[in-house]
Amino acid sequence: xxxxxxxxxxxxxxxxASAAPEVVRRSRYPTRLSVYADPPDLEVSIEEFEAFALxxxxxxxxxxxxxxxxxxxxxxxxxxxxxxxxxxxxHTNRSKLPPRQLVAERRKDHVSHFILRLAFSRTEELxxxxxxxxxxxxxxxxxxxxxxxxxxxxxxAKLKLEHLSPAARETRLGNASLFYPPQEQLxxxxxxxxxxxxxxxxxxxxxxxxxxxxSEVATLLLHEFRQRLTRALAVCAKALxxxxxxxxxxxxxxxxxxxxxxxxxxxxxxxxxxxxxxVDALSSGFPLCMQHLHTQLLKDHHLRHGGRxxxxxFLKGIGLxxxxxLVYWRRAFGNMTDDQFQKGYAYNIRHNxxxxxxxxxxxxxxxxxxxxxxxxxxxxxxxCPFRHFSTDRLRAALHRDRLTDAEVRExxxxxxxxHYQVACTRHLEVKMQHxxxxxxxxxxxxxxxxxxxxxxxxxxxxxxxxKSNGSKQSHDRDVQPVAxxxxxxxxxxxxxxxxxxxxx
Amino acid sequence: xxxxxxxMELDDDETAELSPMTLGxxxxxxxxxxxxYKWLNYNAPATSTEFTxxxxxxxxxxxxxxxxxxxxxxGEFQRELTRLSPSKIDIGxxxxxxxxxxxxxxxxxxxPVAKELVxxxxxxxxxxxxxxxxxxxxxxxxxxxxxxxxxxxxxxxxEDFGFSQxxxxxxxxxxxxxxxxxxxxxxxxxxxxxxxxxxxxxxxGGAEQGKKVNLSQRYSHHPHIARSIEIIEEYFEDVLLVDQxxxxxxxxxxxxxxxxxxxxLRKTLDAQWSRRPDRSSVEKWSEMVDIVxxxxxxxxxxxxxxxxxxxxxxQYAYPRLDENVTTHLNHLLKSPFCxxxxxxxxxxxxxxxxxxxxxxxxxxxxxxxLKEISGGNGxxxxxxxxxxxxxxxxxxAKSFSSLVGYVDxxxxxxxxxxxxxxxxxxxxxxx
Ligand code: SF4
Ligand SMILES: [Zn+2]
Numbered sequence: 001x002x003x004x005x006x007x008x009x010x011x012x013x014x015x016x017a018s019a020a021p022e023v024v025r026r027s028r029y030p031t032r033l034s035v036y037a038d039p040p041d042l043e044v045s046i047e048e049f050e051a052f053a054l055x056x057x058x059x060x061x062x063x064x065x066x067x068x069x070x071x072x073x074x075x076x077x078x079x080x081x082x083x084x085x086x087x088x089x090x091h092t093n094r095s096k097l098p099p100r101q102l103v104a105e106r107r108k109d110h111v112s113h114f115i116l117r118l119a120f121s122r123t124e125e126l127x128x129x130x131x132x133x134x135x136x137x138x139x140x141x142x143x144x145x146x147x148x149x150x151x152x153x154x155x156x157a158k159l160k161l162e163h164l165s166p167a168a169r170e171t172r173l174g175n176a177s178l179f180y181p182p183q184e185q186l187x188x189x190x191x192x193x194x195x196x197x198x199x200x201x202x203x204x205x206x207x208x209x210x211x212x213x214x215s216e217v218a219t220l221l222l223h224e225f226r227q228r229l230t231r232a233l234a235v236c237a238k239a240l241x242x243x244x245x246x247x248x249x250x251x252x253x254x255x256x257x258x259x260x261x262x263x264x265x266x267x268x269x270x271x272x273x274x275x276x277x278x279v280d281a282l283s284s285g286f287p288l289c290m291q292h293l294h295t296q297l298l299k300d301h302h303l304r305h306g307g308r309x310x311x312x313x314f315l316k317g318i319g320l321x322x323x324x325x326l327v328y329w330r331r332a333f334g335n336m337t338d339d340q341f342q343k344g345y346a347y348n349i350r351h352n353x354x355x356x357x358x359x360x361x362x363x364x365x366x367x368x369x370x371x372x373x374x375x376x377x378x379x380x381x382x383x384c385p386f387r388h389f390s391t392d393r394l395r396a397a398l399h400r401d402r403l404t405d406a407e408v409r410e411x412x413x414x415x416x417x418x419h420y421q422v423a424c425t426r427h428l429e430v431k432m433q434h435x436x437x438x439x440x441x442x443x444x445x446x447x448x449x450x451x452x453x454x455x456x457x458x459x460x461x462x463x464x465x466x467k468s469n470g471s472k473q474s475h476d477r478d479v480q481p482v483a484x485x486x487x488x489x490x491x492x493x494x495x496x497x498x499x500x501x502x503x504x
Numbered sequence: 505x506x507x508x509x510x511x512m513e514l515d516d517d518e519t520a521e522l523s524p525m526t527l528g529x530x531x532x533x534x535x536x537x538x539x540x541y542k543w544l545n546y547n548a549p550a551t552s553t554e555f556t557x558x559x560x561x562x563x564x565x566x567x568x569x570x571x572x573x574x575x576x577x578x579g580e581f582q583r584e585l586t587r588l589s590p591s592k593i594d595i596g597x598x599x600x601x602x603x604x605x606x607x608x609x610x611x612x613x614x615x616p617v618a619k620e621l622v623x624x625x626x627x628x629x630x631x632x633x634x635x636x637x638x639x640x641x642x643x644x645x646x647x648x649x650x651x652x653x654x655x656x657x658x659x660x661x662x663e664d665f666g667f668s669q670x671x672x673x674x675x676x677x678x679x680x681x682x683x684x685x686x687x688x689x690x691x692x693x694x695x696x697x698x699x700x701x702x703x704x705x706x707x708x709g710g711a712e713q714g715k716k717v718n719l720s721q722r723y724s725h726h727p728h729i730a731r732s733i734e735i736i737e738e739y740f741e742d743v744l745l746v747d748q749x750x751x752x753x754x755x756x757x758x759x760x761x762x763x764x765x766x767x768x769l770r771k772t773l774d775a776q777w778s779r780r781p782d783r784s785s786v787e788k789w790s791e792m793v794d795i796v797x798x799x800x801x802x803x804x805x806x807x808x809x810x811x812x813x814x815x816x817x818x819q820y821a822y823p824r825l826d827e828n829v830t831t832h833l834n835h836l837l838k839s840p841f842c843x844x845x846x847x848x849x850x851x852x853x854x855x856x857x858x859x860x861x862x863x864x865x866x867x868x869x870x871x872x873x874l875k876e877i878s879g880g881n882g883x884x885x886x887x888x889x890x891x892x893x894x895x896x897x898x899x900x901a902k903s904f905s906s907l908v909g910y911v912d913x914x915x916x917x918x919x920x921x922x923x924x925x926x927x928x929x930x931x932x933x934x935x
Contacts, residue, residue: 178725191665192696199702201719204727208666208688302828335698335831339708378567390568396607 023099029106031152032090033141036223040111049115050252055087056112057256060133067136080140088112090141103143117229119256121236126257131233135226142218150218157221161187164211165325176204185214194219268368276328282318287424287458288397289370290314290383296381301335306374306382308345310365312352317364317456322353366454367421386411386420402432427450428462522845522870524565527589530870533877535585535841536911541578543685543918551577554618559596559603561836563845564588574603591845594836598690616834621667621689621697623682623704623836624829625653626675633820635748635756640846642678645747647864650680652739653823654859656732657682660704662704664728665689671917672854672866676844681837681852685921694833701830703728706822714762717822721807724814733814736821738926741786744820751785751792754778760792763816765808769799840914843870852910853917868906876905 024030044052062083066076083088090105091097113134120130142150158484164186169177180186191210196219197203203210212220274282283294297303303311308329315325329349332342352362367384376383385394391412398408407430414423452458545555562575570588575581585593597616599606606614627634627642627650634646654672661667661684669685692700706729707716725727744750751757757777761770772794777788793813801811808815829835842851848869854862868876 170873174726176727176731179722191699192692194697195695199699201703201723201726201728205664205703206666206727207663335828337708378563378569 021093021099022103024093024102027099027103029103029110031149031156032092032106033145033149033153034106034110034113035138035153035157035221035228036110036113037156037228039114040107044111046249046252048111049249050256052108052112053115053119053252055108055254056116058087058138059083060116060130063133063136063140077140077144081144091196092146094448115253116256117233118236118240119253121233121240122254122257127230127237131226131229133181135222138225140220142221154217154221157224159217159219159220159224161189164188172206173204176206180211180213187212187214187217189220193223195223201213211481216236226410233318274315274321274324276320276324276331277322279315279328282459282463285459285462286314287452287455287462288401288427289383290455290459291401292385292397293381297332301333304380304382306376308348309352309369310382312349313364314360314455314459316352317361318459322350323347323354325349364454364456367452369447370455371420384420384424386415386423391416398427401427401431402434403427421452424458428452428458431462505535515886522591522843522848524589525841526874527591528586529874529877530797530843531586531589534873534905534907536914537578537585538584538748539911539915539918540783540841541581543914543921545578546685547918547923548915549923554598557599557602559599559616560839561594561596562588562590563592563594564590566874572603572606584812591843593842596836597833618690619833621684621700622829622835622837623648623657623684623701624675624679625657625823626679626826627681628678629824629826632759633744633748633750635750635752639676642864643861644865645743648739648743648747649821650820651859651862652743654680654682654737654854655735657704658856658859659731659735660728663731665700666702669921670856671840671914672856672859673840674849674852674854674862674867675838676842676849676851676867677847681840681851683837683840687922692833693783694831696834698827698831701825701827704823705825705827706732706818707824714759715765715808715815716763717818718808719811719815719818721811724811729814729818732822733817736817740817740821741789745785745789749785750820751777751788754781757788760816763795763819764792764812765806766796766799769795786896850907852907853913855913855916867910873905873907886908 032298039273059080063080064095066079066083088105088109090109091102092103095102116130116134120126142153145153164172169186188209188211191198191205191208194203194210194212194216197212197216198210203212205211265427279294280298283291286294290311293303293307296307297311312325312329315328320328326349329345330338333341333345336344364416370382371384371387374382376388385397389397395408395412398411403411411423411426411430414426448466452461507836523730541555544558548554553564556574556576558574559571560575562570562573566572570590573584575584597619600615600617601609601613603614627637627646628639630646630649634649636643636645658670658672661670661682667684667689669689671683671685673681673683675681700817706719708718719726719729724733742830749756751760752775758774761773764770764773773792776791777783796809796812797804800812829837838851840851840853843849844851848871849864849867850870850873852867
C-alpha cells in the first residue's frame with residue numbers, strides 16, 4: 001500500500017475481500033472496485049464484446065449528461081447511481097448475491113473498460129472524453145464505497161506516499177499545522193499530484209510540496225489513475241492500426257466511439273428543433289462567419305460579447321431553444337465556474353431569448369448588419385470573414401472547408417472586390433456542388449441560388465439541400481460530426497483555432 | 505483632493521506617436537534584443553528550441569495580427585522586428601515544432617508544450633474597490649493596490665510554490681503582468697495552471713454579491729492567508745481607509761455592510777454613521793470592527809462574524825487575477841518592452857526591491873524616448889542620417905535614454921536564469 005513508513009491500515013487486513021464468499025475470493029475479482037491495472041484475458045464473444053462496451057458507454061454518457069443538466073451534487077449522484085444500477089451494477093461482497101453473479105459483474109466492468117479504452121484511443125478528442133468520464137466514474141464510485149473498499153482500492157493503486165511524522169509535522173509546518181485536525185495523518189507530495197486540493201486551497205503548500213491529509217488521499221488516487229490511463233491510451237493509439245487485421249473488431253470499435261455523436265437535426269428554425277448536443281454536428285452547414293465563431297469558441301472556451309451575440313442569435317435562429325442554449329453555452333464556457341457563468345452570461349442568453357430586460361425577442365443578425373456595423377476589434381471573432389479577414393486568412397479558411405485552389409481563388413477575388421455576400425453565396429454553391437459530386441450525382445450542372453442575405457439563410461439552404469439530395473444514409477454521413485459532440489468541451493487539436501489573447 | 509485632480513487619464517494621449525516609422529526607430533535603437541533573446545533562449549549556449557519553437561504574434565498597422573511568427577536565431581528576430589515594427593508583440597507558447605510551419609503540419613503534431621506561468625492583474629477589476637478612478641484611468645492612489653498585489657503574489661509564488669525566477673512587468677497602462685520562468689513552472693499543463701490560479705484567487709463572486717471572501721476560521725492558520733493578511737495589514741489603513749475612503753459616504757459604507765452577516769449590526773452601524781457621516785473611514789472601520797468583535801464573542805454568534813474583518817480586508821485588498829490568462833498554456837500575453845498602443849508607454853520590468861517605489865507615471869513614453877535619442881527634436885527622419893553607424897548609435901541610445909534603468913533590471917533578471925535541463929539546440933531537433 002503505502003511506502004514502508006506508512007501507518008498500518010485499520011481493520012482486519014483483507015478489508016471487504018475477507019467478507020467475500022470463497023469462490024469470489026479465489027477468482028480474478030476478489031474486490032469490487034478496480035483501477036484496471038491489468039488487461040483482462042480477452043476470451044469474449046463478439047456479441048458480449050459489443051454489449052458490454054455499449055453498457056459502459058451508457059454510463060459514461062449519463063455522467064456527462066448529469067454534470068451538464070443536473071441540479072447540484074446530490075442530483076448528479078442520484079442520476080449516476082441510477083445509470084450504474086441499470087447498465088453496470090457492481091454489488092459488494094456483503095450482498096447476498098450468488099458468487100457467480102458477483103464475478104460476472106466485475107468481469108463485465110473490467111472488460112468493458114478495456115474495450116472502450118481501445119475504441120476511444122483513436123483521436124486526441126476521443127481520448128480526452130474517455131479520460132474525463134472514466135475519472136469521474138472512479139471518483140463517484142470511490143465516494144460511494146465503504147471504508148474497506150476504499151482501502152482496497154488504494155492498496156491496488158500502489159501509491160507512493162511520503163508520510164510526515166508527528167515530529168516532522170511540528171518542525172516543518174509550525175503554526176500551519178493547526179490548519180489540519182490534530183490527529184490527522186499527513187503525507188507530503190509534489191503539488192502537481194493534488195491539483196484539486198491545491199485549486200481549492202485545501203492543502204498547505206511549502207516550496208512546491210503539498211501536505212495532504214489522510215482524508216484526501218482519494219485525490220492522489222485519482223491523479224495517479226488519470227496519469228496511468230493517459231499513458232495507456234497513448235499506447236493503445238499506437239497499437240490500434242494493427243488491430244485493422246481483425247475485420248470483426250474494427251467496425252465495432254469505430255461504431256462505439258462514434259456513439260458519442262448525438263441525435264440528428266430535424267428541421268430548421270422551429271425552437272427546440274436543435275439541442276445543445278447537435279450544434280457541433282451541424283457546424284459543417286454553417287456559413288464561414290459562424291464556422292469561425294464556433295471554432296474559436298471550442299478553442300478558447302470563450303467568446304467576447306460581439307461574438308456571443310452574433311453566434312448566439314444565429315443558433316437561436318436555427319432552432320436552439322433557451323434551455324438548450326443555456327446548456328450549450330455553459331458547456332462551451334467550460335473553464336468558468338457555475339457561479340461566473342450564472343452571474344456573467346446566463347442573463348445575457350436569457351435576454352437574447354426575450355426573457356430578461358426589455359423582453360424583446362431578438363432576431364438573428366443579417367449579413368448586412370454583420371458587414372456594416374460593429375467591426376471586430378483585436379480579440380474579437382465576430383464579423384464577416386469575407387469582409388473582415390485578410391486575404392490570406394480568408395483563403396486558409398476556405399481551404400479548410402475543402403475547396404479547390406481554383407474555387408478559393410475565385411471566391412477570394414469576389415471578396416477582394418467588395419462583393420462579400422456574392423462571395424458567400426458562391427461559397428455555398430460550391431459546397432453544394434461538392435456534396436453532389438460525392439453522392440455521384442451529376443456535378444456538371446452549376447448550382448445557382450439566390451444571394452445570401454443572412455447566415456441563417458445560408459444554413460437553411462445548405463442543410464435543406466443536403467436533406468433533399470441524398471438518401472437518409474448519406475444525410476447521416478454528412479451530419480456526422482468531425483469532432484464528436486461529446487468532446488465539445490475539450491480543446492480540439494486543430495491548428496487553425498488560434499488561442500486567446502489578453503489585453504491590458 | 506477631488507477625483508478630477510488626482511485621476512490621470514492615460515488613454516489616447518500618445519496614440520498619434522505610434523507609427524511604423526517611430527516604432528522602427530524604437531526597435532532598431534532602443535529595444536534590448538540581446539537580453540530579450542537570452543531570456544527566451546534561457547541562457548542556453550546555442551540557439552535552442554525554447555527560442556526557435558516559440559510563438560510570437562505581431563500586431564502590425566491597422567490591427568492585423570500575424571500569428572505563429574517564429575525565428576531561427578537572434579539575428580532573424582531582430583531583423584523581422586525592425587522590418588515589421590509591430591505595434592504590439594505577444595508571446596505565446598513553445599510548441600512541438602517551429603510555429604512558422606504550423607499550417608503545413610498535421611493537427612496533433614503541432615502542440616504547445618511549455619510556457620512561463622503568467623499572471624495578469626488589471627486595475628479595472630478593482631473598480632468596485634477603488635473610489636479615485638474608474639475604467640482605464642489610474643492614479644498614484646489606486647496604483648498602491650497593484651503594489652499590494654505584487655507583494656502578496658510574489659511571496660506566495662516563492663514560499664508556497666517554490667518558484668524563484670519571477671519577473672514583474674508594468675503593462676504600460678493600468679496593470680501588471682507576472683512571468684514565472686522557473687522550469688517547473690514552464691512545464692505545467694493547463695490543469696496545473698488552473699489549480700495554481702485557483703489557489704491564488706481568493707476573492708470570488710460577481711458585482712451583486714456582498715461577501716466575496718468565504719473562508720472558514722481555520723484558514724487563519726493557512727500560511728497563504730496568514731501571510732496575505734500580514735502584508736495587507738501594512739497597507740490597509742493608508743490605502744483603503746485614508747486614500748480610498750471606503751466608508752466615506754453612505755453609498756460606500758452600504759457596500760461594506762452588505763457583506764456583514766448580521767442584520768441587526770448592519771442597521772446599528774448604518775444608523776450610527778448616518779447620524780455622524782463626517783467621521784473618517786478610519787474611525788468608522790474601527791467602530792465596525794469593535795462592534796462585530798463583541799458580537800462574535802457572544803455565544804451562538806455566527807462563525808462568519810469572527811472572520812469578518814479578515815475577510816473584508818481580503819475582499820478589498822487581495823489581488824484580483826484575470827484567471828483566463830493564467831490557465832491556458834496556449835494563451836498569449838503582451839511582451840515586456842512592447843509599447844502600449846494606447847498610452848505609448850514602454851512595458852517595463854519592475855524590480856522586486858522596487859514594488860513600493862515603482863512609479864508608472866515615470867515610465868518613459870515612446871515620444872519621450874525619441875526626443876531623448878535625437879537630441880531633443882524628436883524627428884525620426886534625423887535618425888536616417890546616422891544609419892551608417894547604426895551599431896554605435898544603438899549602443900549610445902540605449903545607454904543614455906531614460907529606458908536604461910529598466911533595461912538594467914531586465915538584464916539582471918535574465919542573467920539570473922538557469923539554463924533548462926533538457927535544452928536542445930536547434931540543430932539537434934530541427935527536421
Ligand atoms: S456573407 Fe453573411 S453569411 Fe456569409 S459569412 Fe458574411 S455574414 Fe456570414
Ligand atoms: Zn486612482
